[in-house]
Amino acid sequence: MKPARAAAATIGSSDKHAISSAVPAKPVTPAIQVSGLTKIFGLRQREGLDLLDAKTSRAEIQQRTGCVVGLENVNFSVRPGEILVVMGLSGSGKSTTLRCVNRLIDPTRGQVTVHGTDVTALSTKALRDFRRTGFGMVFQQFALFPHRTIVGNVEYGLEIQGMAPGLRRDKAMAAIEQVGLKGWAEARPSQLSGGMQQRAGLARALAADADILLMDEAFSALDPLIRRDMQGELVALQEKLKKTILFVTHDLDEAVALGGRIILMRDGRIVQEGRAIDFLLDPADDYVMRFVEHIDMFGIMTVEAAMMRTPCVMTADDPVAAMLARIDEGADEVVLSDQDGRYAGRLSAATIRAMRGTARVDVRGLATTDAILGSDTLGSALPRFSRDVRAVPVVDRSGKLLGQLTDTCIISAIAQQRRVGATRGAAGKL
Amino acid sequence: MDWTIPKLPVADVTNAALDYLTDRFSGVTRAISHTVAAWIDVLTGGLNAVPVWIAIPVLALIIWRITTPKLALLSALGFFLLWDVDLWRATIQTLVLVLLSTAASLTIGIPIGIAAALSRRAWHGVSPVLDLMQTMPSFVYLIPAIPFFGLGAVSACFATIIFSMPPTIRLTALGILQTPGALVEAADAFGSSPMQKLFKLQLPLALPTVMAGINQTIMLALSMVVISAMIGAGGLGGEVWRAIQRLEAGDGFQAGLAIVIVAVILDRITQHIARQAQVH
Numbered sequence: 001m002k003p004a005r006a007a008a009a010t011i012g013s014s015d016k017h018a019i020s021s022a023v024p025a026k027p028v029t030p031a032i033q034v035s036g037l038t039k040i041f042g043l044r045q046r047e048g049l050d051l052l053d054a055k056t057s058r059a060e061i062q063q064r065t066g067c068v069v070g071l072e073n074v075n076f077s078v079r080p081g082e083i084l085v086v087m088g089l090s091g092s093g094k095s096t097t098l099r100c101v102n103r104l105i106d107p108t109r110g111q112v113t114v115h116g117t118d119v120t121a122l123s124t125k126a127l128r129d130f131r132r133t134g135f136g137m138v139f140q141q142f143a144l145f146p147h148r149t150i151v152g153n154v155e156y157g158l159e160i161q162g163m164a165p166g167l168r169r170d171k172a173m174a175a176i177e178q179v180g181l182k183g184w185a186e187a188r189p190s191q192l193s194g195g196m197q198q199r200a201g202l203a204r205a206l207a208a209d210a211d212i213l214l215m216d217e218a219f220s221a222l223d224p225l226i227r228r229d230m231q232g233e234l235v236a237l238q239e240k241l242k243k244t245i246l247f248v249t250h251d252l253d254e255a256v257a258l259g260g261r262i263i264l265m266r267d268g269r270i271v272q273e274g275r276a277i278d279f280l281l282d283p284a285d286d287y288v289m290r291f292v293e294h295i296d297m298f299g300i301m302t303v304e305a306a307m308m309r310t311p312c313v314m315t316a317d318d319p320v321a322a323m324l325a326r327i328d329e330g331a332d333e334v335v336l337s338d339q340d341g342r343y344a345g346r347l348s349a350a351t352i353r354a355m356r357g358t359a360r361v362d363v364r365g366l367a368t369t370d371a372i373l374g375s376d377t378l379g380s381a382l383p384r385f386s387r388d389v390r391a392v393p394v395v396d397r398s399g400k401l402l403g404q405l406t407d408t409c410i411i412s413a414i415a416q417q418r419r420v421g422a423t424r425g426a427a428g429k430l
Numbered sequence: 431m432d433w434t435i436p437k438l439p440v441a442d443v444t445n446a447a448l449d450y451l452t453d454r455f456s457g458v459t460r461a462i463s464h465t466v467a468a469w470i471d472v473l474t475g476g477l478n479a480v481p482v483w484i485a486i487p488v489l490a491l492i493i494w495r496i497t498t499p500k501l502a503l504l505s506a507l508g509f510f511l512l513w514d515v516d517l518w519r520a521t522i523q524t525l526v527l528v529l530l531s532t533a534a535s536l537t538i539g540i541p542i543g544i545a546a547a548l549s550r551r552a553w554h555g556v557s558p559v560l561d562l563m564q565t566m567p568s569f570v571y572l573i574p575a576i577p578f579f580g581l582g583a584v585s586a587c588f589a590t591i592i593f594s595m596p597p598t599i600r601l602t603a604l605g606i607l608q609t610p611g612a613l614v615e616a617a618d619a620f621g622s623s624p625m626q627k628l629f630k631l632q633l634p635l636a637l638p639t640v641m642a643g644i645n646q647t648i649m650l651a652l653s654m655v656v657i658s659a660m661i662g663a664g665g666l667g668g669e670v671w672r673a674i675q676r677l678e679a680g681d682g683f684q685a686g687l688a689i690v691i692v693a694v695i696l697d698r699i700t701q702h703i704a705r706q707a708q709v710h
């Protein structure tokens with residue numbers, strides 16, 4: 001019995017290269033749908049656009065017209081309640097992409113629809129109303145108004161909507177509490193640390209109760225430790241509030257920490273789209289590979305992706321004789337499940353041998369707490385292993401047995417990543 | 431060969447234009463002038479009617495409320511000196527002229543400054559005019575003022591307003607344009623209208639800069655008092671002008687010093703307000 005390891009690559013690449021087929025098959029209207037987005041900065045935009053259509057290089061367009069190609073045919077969509085991370089080096093067009101969504105930058109060509117509304121077609125006034133209720137935005141340098149108190153900043157969006165002072169203050173206070181700034185409402189932004197200022201920035205974006213959050217390098221200006229806290233809190237907040245978040249960052253670790261889908265940009269184009277693991281196991285090109293080279297794969301690869309799917313599973317009703325037969329075939333242990341497929345404990349070879357002669361096993365004394373979740377990262381599963389523990393059962397949230405993670409599984413996952421890197425590296429040198 | 435380059439008729443054209451305008455409008459402007467002059471007289475007369483032992487403490491109290499006790503005390507001392515050398519009436523007259531002109535400068539200048547900041551076209555229209563207003567010797571404004579407003583305080587006010595308005599316009603525009611781009615972007619992102627952006631973000635942040643402009647405007651207005659005196663505006667400038675004509679060095683110096691005292695007091699008060707506007 002040679003258990004087939006659930007090939008990480010197969011799971012990981014289920015939605016790889018989704019660039020061309022960005023629209024999910026589900027019937028839900030995407031929260032944000034961006035299609036054919038192109039932005040050319042400069043005075044001679046038409047000319048630049050024509051050159052771009054004629055497949056002229058960015059450098060040449062800039063040389064001939066003075067125009068900078070900010071974005072070139074960018075397509076993606078964000079499902080309601082999803083975090084989409086836009087990643088890429090500085091100057092790759094992340095901020096431009098984000099600003100085209102609420103039209104702080106007007107796209108040169110292409111369409112942005114938000115919950116079915118074509119934002120690109122809105123009049124100035126309609127756009128203003130749309131921004132008031134549709135988007136909350138968080139900025140890299142916080143962009144808090146220095147002449148207003150924290151609560152004054154947080155209620156700004158409500159104030160310009162014309163909400164009554166008492167009501168908007170209550171809402172602002174609730175948002176302030178939500179981000180953990182209670183007690184600082186009357187302080188000035190300059191009295192707060194960077195981390196706290198950005199909490200205020202987040203509260204300001206949350207106060208108007210907009211469904212979509214646009215975050216441009218929101219945590220990039222913060223100290224690493226505070227940054228990690230904020231990432232964790234954002235994820236927790238997101239789970240509670242179910243906002244749709246478009247998050248720009250240049251930091252892969254941050255993208256991984258936020259845990260959503262990732263779009264990787266380069267020179268105004270999307271080079272790859274998918275989950276962090278896809279970038280790791282199946283990088284689209286050298287640029288992507290260099291981007292993910294130093295990432296800690298134990299932090300992003302899930303247990304489920306690395307485990308083997310068919311451990312030696314028997315139910316507690318199976319006769320001991322059958323289990324003995326398995327042991328004699330060479331299995332180290334038998335994993336038990338109940339009738340519903342839920343994990344019920346495991347028996348080592350020695351235990352089963354000791355039961356020789358009895359008909360049925362007694363499962364009541366077996367512990368089931370040694371299982372790990374399939375959605376956990378490999379890194380968090382590692383401490384479970386020791387000289388004596390070489391395999392750990394894997395379950396899903398409902399306790400259903402998914403498979404088994406063995407030390408061999410972990411080694412082959414690492415080996416696979418190395419192989420991808422090595423072949424890519426070799427190909428790059430040719 | 432007899433080369434003669436035709437002279438540009440700048441002076442002739444200006445004269446012709448002025449003559450035309452005077453013919454057309456001097457009736458109206460003279461009427462305005464009489465009314466304004468009457469107000470100025472009433473104001474000056476009224477303030478002068480207040481006994482000095484009431485006026486100085488009241489002024490000091492007002493300054494105390496706006497600024498600091500120290501500045502109020504120093505101002506009271508300055509006013510007392512002015513009264514002591516018999517220049518109290520002249521001081522009142524000068525203060526009335528300077529503050530009236532400044533009020534007019536601000537009323538006209540701040541909206542122009544805002545417009546110049548918000549519209550590129552307005553800026554291109556205003557900017558060269560400001561350069562001209564500031565570089566033209568201030569005496570020159572007196573000449574056209576006289577046919578329209580006659581000799582006296584109103585012409586002086588007119589010239590003072592034109593001469594002292596540019597800093598208010600410039601610094602109002604500058605203050606608004608200096609609003610950090612990230613903050614403007616944030617205001618836009620939350621859906622502010624241009625007016626909301628102006629009144630809730632740009633103007634509050636521009637306030638210290640606008641105040642600096644107001645300070646300069648007041649100082650420029652004060653610098654006009656001697657020149658104004660040449661067309662009979664009176665006040666401290668009148669004292670200096672009379673001393674010059676009679677070659678009385680002592681009196682001239684005394685009146686000059688009085689102007690300095692008034693300047694220092696006004697300067698400190700506006701600077702204090704400017705600092706307070708700097709909230710962050």
Ligand SMILES: Nc1ncnc2c1ncn2[C@@H]1O[C@H](COP(=O)(O)OP(=O)(O)O)[C@@H](O)[C@H]1O
Nearest residue numbers: 041068069070089090091092093094095096097
């Ligand atoms: N207002 C602008 N005028 C001209 N070029 C711009 C402007 N804004 C951005 N760009 C250019 O567009 C490209 C993408 O910029 P940006 O979206 O800010 O990148 P990122 O946020 O990924 O660092 C860069 O090459 C940048 O120089």
Ligand SMILES: [Mg+2]
Nearest residue numbers: 094095096217
């Ligand atoms: Mg950026």
